[in-house]
Amino acid sequence: MIVKTRAWDTAAALGFALALTGCGDARTPEPPSGAAIFRQACARCHGPTGAGDGPEAARLGGAPALGALRDAAQIRAIVTHGRGAMPAHDQRLSPAQIDLVVAHVLTLAR
Numbered sequence: 001m002i003v004k005t006r007a008w009d010t011a012a013a014l015g016f017a018l019a020l021t022g023c024g025d026a027r028t029p030e031p032p033s034g035a036a037i038f039r040q041a042c043a044r045c046h047g048p049t050g051a052g053d054g055p056e057a058a059r060l061g062g063a064p065a066l067g068a069l070r071d072a073a074q075i076r077a078i079v080t081h082g083r084g085a086m087p088a089h090d091q092r093l094s095p096a097q098i099d100l101v102v103a104h105v106l107t108l109a110r
Contacts, residue, residue: 034104037097041089050108060085070109075102 032040039048047053050066057063063086069075079098082088089098 032097032100034100034102037093037101038104041093042101045086050105066105066108068109069105072102072106075105 038046038050042050043054044056045052045054045060045063046066047057047063052063052065054063069078076098078086079093079101080088080090093101
């Protein structure tokens with residue numbers, strides 16, 4: 001009986017210690033959202049809401065507001081290949097990240 005109790009106490013203590021240290025936590029970090037990628041890669045020119053009022057817009061002679069863009073293929077092509085003063089982002093963003101940005105830009109058009 002004493003042996004069983006000691007084994008149980010040891011197992012309980014080990015489980016408690018692992019819970020406190022976070023060992024065995026198999027959670028992976030959440031991937032960035034389209035909004036987060038937009039804030040990092042686009043908002044400097046297009047502004048946080050896509051109104052074309054980012055801090056770099058004036059230096060570039062203005063950045064287009066994104067509210068009129070409603071075609072996902074057109075947005076994807078512009079983000080991927082650039083247009084005018086806007087650089088291409090195909091070397092900075094993966095195709096999956098570009099898709100997330102496209103989805104976010106479409107929410108700005110509402």
